[in-house]
Each structure stands twice: as C-alpha cells, then as structure tokens.
Amino acid sequence: MPSELKKLDRRRKAQNHLDKISGHEEHVLVIHYSCESFYNRPEGQTPRVTSIAVRNYASGQTASFSIHKVAELKGVAFPDIDREYDKLEKEMLKEFYVFLEKHKNYDWVHWNMRDINYGFPALEHRFRVLKGKPVELDESRKFDLSRALVSIFGNKYIGHPRLIKLMEANHITALDLLDGPGEATAFENKEFVKLHQSTLRKVDVLANILGRVIDRSIKTNATWQDTHGVHPKIILEYITKHWIFSLLGSLISIGLGVYGIFF
Known part of the structure; x- marks a missing residue:
C-alpha cells in the first residue's frame, strides 16, 4: 500500500499538471476512441478501431476520424465495409496520425488510454499491423484524467464504472454515450455511426469533467481529508x-x- 506521503506527492504532481493545462487551454486536446471488444481475444490480436475524436479544450472544435466517413469518401457501400475494413481502417488511422503530427506539442487529455489493449500503444500497434508508420506522442504530452482523479481524490472518490458514476454525480447527460459492453455490441452489429456518436459524446463529457476539476466544482464522494490530502x-x-x-x-x-x- 502506498504511503500517505507518496499519495500526497502524487496529488501534488497531478494538481500541478492540471494547473499547467489551465494556463494554456488553447493547446489542450481531449481524445477518445472506440473499437471492437478487447476481451475474449484468445489469439491476442489488437482490437480494430472504429472511430477517433479529438476535441480542442478551449474552442470545442472537434476533429473526428471514422470508418463510415472514410467509406463514404472512398465510395464503399455500407454492406461492403466489413470486407474492406482493413483498408478503411488504415486510411482512417493515417488521417489521424497526420493530425497528431501537427499537434505533437499539445497536451493530450485521455481516459485510461495507457496500454496495448486500449490506448495510444494500441493505436500505434494497429497502424503498424496495417503497414502504416505511426507518429509516437511523447509521454510528457499525455495526461490520464482518470488516474489524475484517483491521485487527487483517492481510490474511493466515486463508484464503478467511474466515468458513468461521475457523470451521474455531476448531472452530465449520457445522450448517445455507450459504455464498454455497449460499444462492443454496436461493433458486432456494425452500428458504426452509433459508435462514432458515442465517441464524440465521450470527448465532450471528458472536456466537461476536466473543466470542473480545474475550477474545483467537480462533485465526488471524496471526503474533505481525501480532497486536501490531510x-x-x-x-x-x-x-x-x-x-x-x-x-x-x-x-x-x-x-x-x-x-x-x-x-
């Protein structure tokens, strides 16, 4: 179990990073993406990506990359998307990495995008599998909002699933938003537009939560001691x-x- 001094240090570092972000909001991006389920994959393949949304925190402008949009531009009929999926996914990821290359010096806020199952490493690996060359974002530019909230408020600051419970506690509407199992089901049913709408909604929610954490108005189950590190x-x-x-x-x-x- 981490010592209380270590917890206090983690809280300080997370708060300092948030203060840094609030000082240059126009150079902060919030990212989320949807993919097929990363559970029950006995052969270990990384899940295929369906859509990615990146929102500028200051302006609210959102860049989105999705399978169905690429299919439309390439003249691929909806019933043929599954057969052409790899080509469409590669083109979508290519567009995303062109965008990332132009914004490498921004801070990228995300929710648990940490590993090969779900995260920046998963996107990079998937693009390599499709014979693409991803742009690697420096670790110092990644800010995991989910971990930051634990560092600031403690492990018991909200119930599970944390994002959904946090939305409920702060009266943030869940319109168009799918949870993990919901996204997996939508992928299986080839509901790509529905997945894309959920991804767009999630970056909006994450930006909303980020703003409330920065201005200290976020509502959690944390006690005064937890919140102030006492x-x-x-x-x-x-x-x-x-x-x-x-x-x-x-x-x-x-x-x-x-x-x-x-x-």
Missing part, C-alpha cells in the same frame, strides 16, 4: 523519515533517560 499518518511518516525530527526524538529520549538517573 491524514494523521502523514505527520507520523514525516517525523519518521525526516532526520531532524528523528534526531530530536533521540535527544529527548536520552534526556529523559538522564533525568531518570539523577531523579
């Missing part, structure tokens, strides 16, 4: 680890011992 154990840990306090404690013990000898 815990009695912090004082004990600080005294234990700081050599001045340890030395002072030793001198006091010695003094009391000597006092006991003479009296």
Whole structure:
C-alpha cells in the first residue's frame, strides 16, 4: 500500500499538471476512441478501431476520424465495409496520425488510454499491423484524467464504472454515450455511426469533467481529508523519515533517560 506521503506527492504532481493545462487551454486536446471488444481475444490480436475524436479544450472544435466517413469518401457501400475494413481502417488511422503530427506539442487529455489493449500503444500497434508508420506522442504530452482523479481524490472518490458514476454525480447527460459492453455490441452489429456518436459524446463529457476539476466544482464522494490530502499518518511518516525530527526524538529520549538517573 502506498504511503500517505507518496499519495500526497502524487496529488501534488497531478494538481500541478492540471494547473499547467489551465494556463494554456488553447493547446489542450481531449481524445477518445472506440473499437471492437478487447476481451475474449484468445489469439491476442489488437482490437480494430472504429472511430477517433479529438476535441480542442478551449474552442470545442472537434476533429473526428471514422470508418463510415472514410467509406463514404472512398465510395464503399455500407454492406461492403466489413470486407474492406482493413483498408478503411488504415486510411482512417493515417488521417489521424497526420493530425497528431501537427499537434505533437499539445497536451493530450485521455481516459485510461495507457496500454496495448486500449490506448495510444494500441493505436500505434494497429497502424503498424496495417503497414502504416505511426507518429509516437511523447509521454510528457499525455495526461490520464482518470488516474489524475484517483491521485487527487483517492481510490474511493466515486463508484464503478467511474466515468458513468461521475457523470451521474455531476448531472452530465449520457445522450448517445455507450459504455464498454455497449460499444462492443454496436461493433458486432456494425452500428458504426452509433459508435462514432458515442465517441464524440465521450470527448465532450471528458472536456466537461476536466473543466470542473480545474475550477474545483467537480462533485465526488471524496471526503474533505481525501480532497486536501490531510491524514494523521502523514505527520507520523514525516517525523519518521525526516532526520531532524528523528534526531530530536533521540535527544529527548536520552534526556529523559538522564533525568531518570539523577531523579
């Protein structure tokens, strides 16, 4: 279990990053994407991507990349999308990485996009599988809002699934938004437009939550102690680890011992 001092340090770092973001909002992008289910994949293939949405936090302008849009531009009929999926997906990812290349110096806010199952590594790997060359975004430019909320408010700040519960607590409407299982079902049913609408809605929701965290109006289940990083154990840990306090404690013990000898 992490010490209270480590938790406090993580909270400070997350808050500092948020303060940095709030200082240049026009260079902050919020990203989310949808894909087929990454569960029950015995052969280990990365899930195919359906749509990606990137929203400028300051202006609200959103760039979107989706299978059905590429199919329309390429003249591929809806019933033929499944047969041409790899070609369409490659073109979609190519468009996305052209956009990313132009915005490499922006901060990219995301929700749990951390690994090969779901995240920037998954997008990169999928494009490589399709014989594309992805643009790798520097780690310092990625900001996981989901982890930041845990660092700031603690593990119990909201129930699971956290994004949905956070929306409910803050009265954010779920219009067009699908949860994980819902997106997987929509993919199986080839409801690509529905998936795209859900992706667009999620970047809107994430931008909304980001704004509330920055202006301190976000509602959670966190206690005052959790929110402000105040815990009695912090004082004990600080005294234990700081050599001045340890030395002072030793001198006091010695003094009391000597006092006991003479009296």
